[in-house]
Amino acid sequence: MYLRLAWLVLVLLLVPRLARADDGPSSSPSTSSAAVRAARFAELSRKGDKARAAGRLSEAVEAYSDALQIRDDARIRGRLGLIALEGGAIAEAVQHLFLAFIDGHDIPPSERRQIVAAFERARPQVCRLDITVSHLGAEVWIDGELEPASIGRNDFYVFVKPGRHEIRARLSGFKDAVQTVDASKGGRETVPLLVLEPIPPPSSSSSAPPSAPAMPAAAIPPSTTPSKSPNPRSPSPPPRRWTPFVGTTVVYSALSPLPAMGLVASSEWPAGEVVSWRLDVRGAFSPRDESTAVSGALIGVWPGVCGTVRWFSGCLLASGGALHRSRVAPRTPPFSEWYRFGGFGAGGIATVPLGPLKLRIALDAVVLMDAYPLGIGGLRGERTSWSSSQIMAGLSVMAAVR
Template sequence: MRRLAAVSAIVVGLVSPAWAQADDDADETDESTDEQRFQAFAALGDREAAAGRPRAAVAAYRQALKLRPDPLIAGRLGVLLVQLGKPEQATDHLLDALQLAVKATPAERKRFFEAHEVARDAGAWIEVLLSHAGVRVTIDGKPKNCVGRSSFWIFMRTGEHELRATLDGYEEAIVPFTVKKREDKQLPVTLIPLPMPAPPAPAVYEPEKDPPKVERVVVGGDAKLPKQEDPWGYEDPRPAQKSDEKRWSIGGGPVAVFGVASWMPAVGIVAEGRWRANEYVSLGLEGRAAWLTAGVADRPISAMTAGGIVSGCGHWRWLYGCAIGHIGVINIEFSRTSYEEQSSTLVKPGVGGRIGAELHVGRSVALKASIDALGLTSGLQVIVGQTRLVEQPPVLIGTQIGATWEF
């Protein structure tokens, strides 16, 4: 009864002000009303979660996200879904929260990360590659909204599953597949056209009894007939075909780096240029910078890293692996409001490796995602007075996504 009363109060509080405002101010926009409803549902979800009613909190958070996206509310929804045993519904929300929820407290960001790791242990990401656009797809009997797309990602629990794909004029494709813990993979789905009906029997041709005789004309010498009378005697010049092979590419995108004075992510950007020697080998040069999203050891101390990376990569289909070298700095800056103003910049060269995947979405555009690990020449310590706040090992782990343009 208490829950029903709370929901009724929210509904009355949403509807009554809307009627009153319609009478007092007819020019109020729908956007402000939607924002009020969003705030009301978000607050209701927070209260239900604090009261230990996760299912009611999930319903409120979902109503809020229908009004507008918010990474902080998505993260809270993802944590509750993991608690309710629905990790396959939580991974998208938790990824959004980890990447975009800049207003989250360090404690709440830690809960997002821990919930995401629990969800990842429950299954794997599957990339479904469709041979035709407009295919209707069901997975384990549930429809998937993917019309108009040739590929999509979906997180699935470990175990046996079945995908069915249908399209007018093609045989139904039934693809069973197995999902193993944290083993992301591609699932190609190829539709086969239905056999065409046999064409009608051709009419019987009856030649004329006395076909006309054609006399052969012999032209002597170097006489050359006009093109209208002898079209086969002329060859049109063919333009030289330009090679479609693309050697250079530029690109960029967001990056998250772990190990910058903390295992919390430092978020920033990366830009790269790459030269492709052949189908299997490429060389690249990139620059990246990332800033820690929270204070060091919950203190008013900020940190960032910036540097350049040179890479030599081997390619096989859509996968690639690289040996990388890094030269860069880590900067630690103490807040002037709490400490004597001080900034330390430490040079940190290192070497490591990278593994990634790329998907071409056009003749010249590709999407890329990768993860890399770097071993540095030395670790990092942050000491305040006689207290050692941080002793970070000489390791940087980075993950990035982005797009490249090839030319």
């Protein structure tokens, strides 16, 4: 009996202590690690700001660079770009300022204006190179130095000083791919595709012919000495200034109650760092609708201007062309007529690298300036049997060789 009472008292004393122990910190290791990284990032940011204010630029660069290793922050990139510009590293400065300009939507307006002004001042002094490698995981070396932007990517851009540059792609098991490009001051060049070719496996010794005895180097006649350099610099083809895409399209409205399907050809010309001109040519046909016996076809152009951020583009569009509608019904007069159409609208484009291709998905809509109602006796019939919306929407899926 006394033994049972002693155990009961011991349990009553231990339970509150165990409960208090369970109520202690319960954060997971990942949560505490994220908190440590955030605190470290804030500490490095403050350290860089203090060093920059005191004029210790090398210390500020080191602190800001360590902070970017923890988290890619547009404000830190902008400050690092301003320091690089002050130190004369123009290409590195433009690279950081451009990324800060694109991603720094939450940067305070005064600091953002400073970043934009510095970028506009430095951009005419360098050239942008658009680089694409055939295989993901390759390292790209520019003039013998590893380009960090190539790590984990096979489609990227860099800013370099004007002049001739050697672009070399390396990947284990493949031959190096080399291109030489002349960078123009203030320009933008597309480096020809860096194609990595597999290294052929060595042939077996059994099938190899017997080798001739080696001759001393002095005994080799001068005429047999190879004069070809191991890495000849053949002239590169001129960079392509426009990108053609071809694919299928679906257009809805104005033609008939059913969507029209057809082909689309699209081209794009760069006009700046983020701005480009776009032109689509589309032809589509809609099958005959059973309820209205109406079918249609169109051919038209969609010119526009687009702004691009990474893989997404937003465009302002115009549209114009001709559409054809026809109807054959048992109890109504048949008709077949062509009409002009025109309108204005907007659209969005997503571009995704897919092996040797670039896949582009475009969605757009334009408001037509005219309506196209359909009456029983034609367009001027007494009773309207179908009236289309004045919004013409389109969905296109296209591809281009990278």
